[in-house]
Amino acid sequence: MISTLRPEVPFDPKNEEHRSLYRAYRKSRSWGHSPYRFTVPGTWGITLGHIESMLLDHYTELESVKEGKNGNVTSIRTNKKQSQ
Secondary structure (H helix, E strand, O other): OOOOOOOEEEOOOOOHHHHHHHHHHHHHOOOOOOOOEEEOOOOOOOOHHHHHHHHHHHHHHHHHHOEOOOOOEOOOOOOOOOOO
C-alpha cells in the first residue's frame, strides 16, 4: 500500500484558503479536511500557537492600515445603534 502524504505548505495568514482551513480545524478539532500540512519556516513543525500568533499579527496589521491621519482607528460598524 502506498501512502500519500499531504504536501507541506507554509501557513500564510494572508491566504484566504489557509484562514478558512484553520477555521474548519477550530470547529472540528481535526486537520483531516485539510489538503495541506502547514509549516512555519524556521521551525520543525507548526503548533496552533504559531498559527494564532501569525493570524494576530495579520489582523493587527490590517487594523493599523485602517488608522486615520490623527492616529485613531476607524470605528467598526455594528448592528447596535450607538447611544447619543
